[in-house]
Amino acid sequence: MIYIFPRLFVCSIFYICFGVYVLFINVKSLKNRVLFSFCIHLSLWALGNAFMLIAPNIYVANLWRIVAAFGWCFISSVWLDVCILLKNERKEWMMDIKRLYMYVPGVFFFILYLSYKPNEVIIRSNNMWKEKYPINWLQILYIIYYVVFFLIGIMKVQEYGKESNLNRVKKQSKIITKSSLATFIIAVFLDIILPIFKIYECSYGVIAFAIGVIGVWYAITKYNMMAINSGSTNRYILENIKNPVFLVGDDLLIKDVNSAALNITEFTKEEILNANFKTFFLNSVRNKMVFEEIIRMGSVKDIETNLPNKNNKYILCLVSSSLLYDDFQDFIGIVYVFHDITDRKNTESVLIKAQEKLENTVRKRTVELKEINLRLMEEISERVKVQEELRKSEEKYRALIKQSLEGMLVFDPYTLKILESNRKVYDIFEISENEEKILTIDKLLPLNRKELLDKVKNIIEKRSVNIQETVTLKKENGSVKNIEYLMELVRYNSKRHIMVRITDVTEKLILEERKHQIVKLESLGTLAGGIAHDFNNILAGIIGYTQLALQDAEDLIPVKESLLEVLELGERAKGLIANILTFSRKTVIRPKVVDIKDVIKAVINILKITIPSHIKIKENFKCNDANVFVDVGEMRQLLMNLCINASIAMKKNSEGILEIALAEIIVSDENQNKYGKLKNGKYIKIQIIDNGCGIEKSIKERIFEPFFTTRGDEGGTGLGLSMAHSIVKRANGTIAVDSELNKGSTFTVLLPLAEKTLRAEEVCENINNDITSARILFVDDEEDIVNTNVRLLKHVGYNVTGAVGGKKALEILKVKKSYFDILITDKSMPDISGYSLIKELREEKFDISIILSSGFKNEADGEFINSMNIDEFLLKPISKNQYVNSIERIMKNRSTTIK
Structure with a gap:
């Protein structure tokens, strides 16, 4: 902000100075006056943006924003007006009704701009107020208006150069065209393209217009007229003319005079050369009329005028004048020849002065009456605009609520009655249209009336900007929904009300909980890997010393048998450590050909001491060879997960039966779809059957999803069945479930039958x-x-x-x-x-x-x-x-x- 404010402020001063300079050159010129208006609008644009940046609050910032808006809303219209007058300066154009059509879009966009609420249009970021406009149809219309008017203006300037026979005019046209086109491209990029990509700083486009203004200034000053050089005139002719002669250049500076002119005006040659002819001569109505006649007709003869002298007195003269052209027929200046008629006109001067005084009085009074009338019209217009703005604001606010994708409602802060709401609110709370008509906010949110009124009071008294909380809703079916609401103060129907934005965050909180579970599992895996690594070293010593003891106990049969049992236990512990390392991903999975019956029996031994005593385990093996190519640790984990889930399903049964069945089946083309499109061949079928609570149809399709669990607060992670599914898939098998509510479940695992081979x-x-x-x-x-x-x-x-x-x-x-x-x-x-x-x-x-x-x-x-x-x-x-x-x-x- 420290660097942006001076730039914009300097630009505003520059535009004002340039406008005054243009007006000072020729105030009678229509295009000069319109160009002055163009500079004023640029200055207002820059000044509004500059002071908006340092505004102490949003309301002051909004006032400066309106000043800036008045500037840039009319820029395109005024620019096109300048370009049309540059090509053909006609008084008729200034009164043509078509000219007013160009300013209609600017008025339209300025009124719309005033309809925006300050806190929706202006935001404060890093101690700086910025404007932020959404890209909507109004924005698109303004962009079209801006682009079309500027391009038409640039084409008019090109036509102005092409249709003129003057070389200096052609050069003027080229300079103005190039600088204006550069201004247009840079302004479009800064104020239209960058906001599309959500880059908002401030209106840098107003600074870009300095390029165009500098280009116009350069064209005016350098190529306005071919300068007359005093050395190029015939001094002998000038000095022998007894009447005062003035040579004025195309820049309206006095380039040469003769001795008669110096004598009558009492100026020295150094004082009068390069003096501004407007200041010197065109300071009276008569002299201006004479100048306009010369420009219009090309020459005049014996017209009365006033020639000023050094003592600020006027000498009555007859003037004859003519425009001068060079060899290229380009305008280079004007020659004035005066003839003193003071004695003849002394008596007339008194009458002329009286007439001028009267004219000035009438003119001044007319201006005063116009100003009074204008003020009255502005007051009436302002009242109409305020009323229209209020109506549009309320309509836009109501449409915003209805079309919002999140739940939105407005309620009375005293009666708590809901005044406006959208359909999303009642979808979230599952409320019918009949209930909607009689609903108050305290019946909607799970808050008591006193607590709600205290919160509303804090917002109204501005002790809190807003209130944001998350509450839990319990539905009739026992399920829970988490609702997040945000309350803030708004003006609705010309009164203060409370707006509430409501969002269903149930899924969001579930995802966060799953994320925490993943982090805990990763930590557990790391801890398990570290413990297993250290235990491996201890186990190596146990196995080693046992083997040494076996070597020394060749003849001690009872001792040898005990040591062999210790060694077998060590080998089992070795397998357990391998499983822990597999869980923590510290080792690779090693599939091999195993008899699945041995794995099942080992798991049954563990289950007998882990599951409740009221659950009976039943074995049903119907095949001799049950060889599969799997990782033993993963198979144990698979069977343990399925059996533990079955025991949990039977925890409320007075007598539970856990049956583990084993059989061999053949998958062929006839029954392939039944088993999930497995390849044809022999498979080992493992079934875990329980008579527990069963699984609901609505959740049966989701049980193999990661983190899906029905245990609630009992501590389930939702990873057991997901890991079982992954293990079976790695073994090129399939897993399915068949369940009926309150009658039990059957999990079926199919694994390809492997030929028994002697491993290395x-x-x-x-x-x-x-x-x-x-x-x-x-x-x-x-x-x-x-x-x-x-x-x-x-x-x-x-x-x-x-x-x-x-x-x-x-x-x-x-x-x-x-x-x-x-x-x-x-x-x-x-x-x-x-x-x-x-x-x-x-x-x-x-x-x-x-x-x-x-x-x-x-x-x-x-x-x-x-x-x-x-x-x-x-x-x-x-x-x-x-x-x-x-x-x-x-x-x-x-x-x-x-x-």
Whole structure:
């Protein structure tokens, strides 16, 4: 605002000065007067915008906005008027009724502009008032009016230049055309194009008009007349003429005089040369008439006039004058020849003065009467405008309420009766038209009358600009709807009332709650991943020491059996950790061929101790081979989710039955549509059947959507069935539900039958003969893991060296550079990570095979393994047989490479 105000203010002063300058050049010229009006409108436009920016409140800003509007609403009309007079200056045009048609659009838009409410048109942003207009049909009409009138005016200026035979006129036309076109383009961009893209600062278009004004000024001053040069005249002829002679240039400056002229006027030559001829000569009605006659006729002879002298006295003379043209027939000036008739006219002068005095008195009185009449007309017009503005404002306000996409109503602040409302309000509250007629605001919103009246009082007394709150509505069917309302003071039917805007925010709040659930689940996944990683290291030690104990208890059968049970429990814990890492997305999903019966039995064992005792579990297996290619952890999660949901559905039953059925089916062309368009072939069908509350038809289609839950405040996240659906889809299967209210539900899962194949891990578990004498360096940051695994591998027959931490391992390797065949290292270590240790060995060209171990594996691990040529990757906790299988594969490959 600090920089915008001076620019606009300077522009307004510039336009006023230029208008006065044009009027001063020739006040009798019609086009000069209209051009002066054009400059005044520009000045009002700039001045209004400038002071609107620094207005102390919205009402003062609105007054200056009206001043600015009066300026820019008529700019196009006045501009076209100037261009028409520039081409053909006729007095008849000034009285032609067609001329008034040009000003009708300006009057129309100015009246419409006054009808806008200040707080809808002017906003305050960053301590600065700005205008903001919506793009509507009125805006489009104004743009058309602005563009059409300015383009027509520019065409008139071009015609003015083309039709004239004067070179200077052609140059004038080109300059005015170019500067006006530049003004038009810049103003359109600043005040029309930028607001379309919602860029509002202030009316910079008014500044752009300075280009056009400067262009017109340059055309007037430089190409108005060809100057007469005193050196080009014949001094001998001038000095021998006994009557006073004046040579006036095309810029109305006195260019030369003879001695007789200096003697009669008593001026020196330096005082009179380049003096303004208007100031010198055209300061009386008679002299102006003589000048106009010269211009009209081209020459005059022996016309009475007054020649002023240095003492501000007038010398009565007869003047003969003629227009001067150059070789190009361009107008270059006027020659005046005076003849002194003072003695003859002394007696007549008294009568002439008396007549002029009378004329001046009559003229002054006429002006006063016109001003009085004009003031009366303006007062009448202003009253009519105010009444019309009030009527249009109320009509527009009522239409705004009816057409709004949000609920809007207006109520009386004392009786609380609703005066106006739109259909959206009653759609939100589900109210019929009959109820609408008798409704008051306290019956609509869940607020008591006293509380509502207190809020209204605060708004009316301006203690609060508005009141915005969210309330909860409970419908008859038990469902809940969240309503947000905004109350503010408005003027309606010439009185103060309260307007309320109402919005249904139920869906918005639901989405926010779902967002919070996602954040909590992400945090839980991160925590689970961290716990699983640390537990892997503990579990590795437990499994390792158990295997060592087994080696030392060969002859102690009872102890060996107990240790085998411990080892089996460790393997189960290992699988559990893998599931936790899968949930937290810390490891990749590993599908393999499994017998789904084993997975179901494991889940049943867990369910027996987790679900309520009144629910009985029933197994119904009708197939022998139930092999599927899935991730075991995901299958457990799928079955647990479905069974837990079934138990919740039966929590109110006195006796619940949870049946898990297993069968083999064949999908063919005949029954394909029944199973969701699966590929033809053999499938394993798993059914979870309960006799619980069932599922309503209205929500059955949505149960697999993320975050959809019917548990309400009981804590359901709405992710269980969504995750089950995702797991089945990843296994190339399908899931469906069949349910009847109060009779139970059946969830059916179809998974492709897989051929039972012996997995590589199972084959390798049996490799325990022909052990090589490998030299191994075992590295981990946990001392217990190093000790147990060194003892285990030494017992197998390997030459094993242990190192706690990557730093210690690096020291050993540098001392025994070519000694070790295999390096077994953990990925995550505090001093030097497994990544850094392997990278340094590869850079120094160590000939050593590498087994990398970690609690989890991600995409970055895969890229590193490929780039660093790592031989094996093992997931913790790792059994002795897994180490032996990997070591033997590496040693076999090394021996083949050496050969």
